[in-house]
Amino acid sequence: MPELPEVDALRDFLVGALVGHEVVRVLPVAISVLKTYDPPVTALEGRQVTAVGRYGKFLDVETDGGELHLVTHLARAGWLQWRDRLPDGPPRPGGKSPLALRVALETGEGFDLTEAGTQKRLAVYVVRDPLSVPGVARLGPDPLADDFDASRLAELLAGERRQIKGALRDQSLIAGIGNAYSDEILHAARMSPFKLASSLKPEEVRELHEALRTTLTEAVERSRGLAAGRLKAEKKSGLRVHGRTGEPCPVCGDTVREVSFSDSSLQYCPTCQTGGKPLADRRMSRLLK
Numbered sequence: 357m358p359e360l361p362e363v364d365a366l367r368d369f370l371v372g373a374l375v376g377h378e379v380v381r382v383l384p385v386a387i388s389v390l391k392t393y394d395p396p397v398t399a400l401e402g403r404q405v406t407a408v409g410r411y412g413k414f415l416d417v418e419t420d421g422g423e424l425h426l427v428t429h430l431a432r433a434g435w436l437q438w439r440d441r442l443p444d445g446p447p448r449p450g451g452k453s454p455l456a457l458r459v460a461l462e463t464g465e466g467f468d469l470t471e472a473g474t475q476k477r478l479a480v481y482v483v484r485d486p487l488s489v490p491g492v493a494r495l496g497p498d499p500l501a502d503d504f505d506a507s508r509l510a511e512l513l514a515g516e517r518r519q520i521k522g523a524l525r526d527q528s529l530i531a532g533i534g535n536a537y538s539d540e541i542l543h544a545a546r547m548s549p550f551k552l553a554s555s556l557k558p559e560e561v562r563e564l565h566e567a568l569r570t571t572l573t574e575a576v577e578r579s580r581g582l583a584a585g586r587l588k589a590e591k592k593s594g595l596r597v598h599g600r601t602g603e604p605c606p607v608c609g610d611t612v613r614e615v616s617f618s619d620s621s622l623q624y625c626p627t628c629q630t631g632g633k634p635l636a637d638r639r640m641s642r643l644l645k
């Protein structure tokens with residue numbers, strides 16, 4: 357799933373590829389991705405792209421100086437594929453094709469929004485104001501904003517009587533961090549994912565803030581300038597614990613472990629994060645009963 361660094365890199369890439377160009381065709385192939393119907397997608401046709409923005413994990417393609425926006429959330433299995441030359445014929449819907457929506461420019465170039473797998477969560481909105489997208493309106497502050505300092509993080513976590521892992525992933529608390537980067541941030545901060553967010557001492561909040569900014573900034577820098585097609589591989593290669601169950605921790609050499617949930621899992625290093633003690637894996641213990 358693309359998170360803040362990948363969406364930020366996609367935005368950078370699209371600024372160069374789209375701004376100044378005219379949208380000549382928008383073709384929703386999987387109708388279910390469209391979450392708005394007024395204005396219709398065809399209202400984008402004939403308009404010029406004037407900016408590309410990011411809100412958390414949402415991408416915002418702005419046209420005609422902000423008159424109309426195409427906002428998208430790629431969700432877990434969605435992706436954006438740049439096409440130097442779009443095929444002439446219309447895309448055929450149905451079957452196993454991952455193509456969800458196609459946007460064509462006057463140059464013959466364009467991009468496809470695709471979604472793999474059976475869970476369809478990719479979402480596209482055509483709106484006059486990005487803030488009219490409920491998911492955008494709900495977003496908490498952007499963790500890379502200049503004013504997102506340690507005291508801001510402390511304020512956000514103060515009332516959070518839940519585990520820090522869940523708090524970091526909550527888009528309405530902090531925008532843009534998902535399952536992968538929350539694992540990475542907690543590993544860099546040497547903090548247990550199960551630690552109660554509101555119990556953090558000022559020193560721990562400062563360390564978490566430092567880890568959060570460093571982890572995200574480094575990921576943004578690694579991704580910047582890469583073509584859309586290379587971002588996924590870059591994300592994977594930069595991760596230290598996420599998705600690396602059974603591999604050695606690059607910091608201490610201990611074995612990276614995981615905790616499984618019904619639809620996701622988290623990874624962590626016991627030596628770095630939990631005083632050497634493995635965390636209880638509820639799914640495993642349930643299976644063993």
Ligand SMILES: [Zn+2]
Pocket residue numbers: 605606607608609610625626627628629
């Ligand atoms: Zn370690």
